[in-house]
Amino acid sequence: MHLKNSIALYDLHLTYNVEVKKEMEGTYNIPTAILPFGFDIGDELFKRCSSQKEILKACFLGNPDIYRAEFLTHLAKEGIELDVYGNDWDQFVNHPKIKISKPVYGDDFWLALAKYRVQLNLMRPHNPYSHNMRTFEVPGVGGIQLAPATPDHQLYFEADKEIYLYTDIKESINQIKKILALSPGEANAVREKARQRSLLSGYTYKHRSKQLLQQIRKLYE
Numbered sequence: 001m002h003l004k005n006s007i008a009l010y011d012l013h014l015t016y017n018v019e020v021k022k023e024m025e026g027t028y029n030i031p032t033a034i035l036p037f038g039f040d041i042g043d044e045l046f047k048r049c050s051s052q053k054e055i056l057k058a059c060f061l062g063n064p065d066i067y068r069a070e071f072l073t074h075l076a077k078e079g080i081e082l083d084v085y086g087n088d089w090d091q092f093v094n095h096p097k098i099k100i101s102k103p104v105y106g107d108d109f110w111l112a113l114a115k116y117r118v119q120l121n122l123m124r125p126h127n128p129y130s131h132n133m134r135t136f137e138v139p140g141v142g143g144i145q146l147a148p149a150t151p152d153h154q155l156y157f158e159a160d161k162e163i164y165l166y167t168d169i170k171e172s173i174n175q176i177k178k179i180l181a182l183s184p185g186e187a188n189a190v191r192e193k194a195r196q197r198s199l200l201s202g203y204t205y206k207h208r209s210k211q212l213l214q215q216i217r218k219l220y221e
Contacts, residue, residue, distance in 0.1 A: 012219050014212070017130045018151070033215040036156070037133045038205040039140030039198065041110055048107070049114035049141050054187070058146075058176050059116035061085045061104070062134070064092040068122045071169065072098060078173050085112060114141045117187060118179050121147035131156065136203045139163065139194030144187060146175055156203070162194045 069092035131152035149165035157163035166172035
């Protein structure tokens with residue numbers, strides 16, 4: 001209640017979600033701008049990430065919920081080997097093809113994102129149609145991302161060249177097998193295109209800061 005009552009106190013609201021923007025403008029008549037998530041990784045760390053030996057498996061970095069657990073267990077039952085990093089996964093999944101590791105942070109986070117052939121992006125139930133932080137982090141570090149075919153993912157990246165997308169569990173399995181079957185040269189080409197798209201399209205947080213400044217100037221001009 002207090003949160004809703006305070007909405008009108010602000011001159012500008014920012015959101016990464018197009019549907020939230022429509023609701024804010026339509027219901028509350030408040031100026032709202034889109035500010036997507038981004039990524040931030042230095043050149044030296046990127047070089048370390050890209051020089052690693054590739055692990056020819058699928059990976060998911062993130063904490064569990066029942067929906068993610070069900071999805072990953074389904075993949076495992078179809079023969080997909082998975083490495084999962086996060087807290088308390090052992091309380092949600094139990095399958096011989098799922099290897100559970102503790103969460104990784106800092107440089108280790110980026111190194112893990114980059115070294116696997118397939119990085120899964122699993123959206124939260126409250127955010128099924130937009131994007132999340134992983135949307136930009138994976139391609140930003142030169143990773144190969146498999147994500148739901150949301151409008152945002154199709155807007156920010158070109159499917160099958162810079163990102164791989166799926167609409168259901170069956171298609172996700174087919175896409176994983178397709179990515180794992182890429183030759184090293186083909187996989188590196190996808191990594192390079194994803195990285196270049198991220199840089200050239202301004203998906204870094206430095207560029208996001210400039211976008212924010214532009215929105216503020218636009219509001220007060």
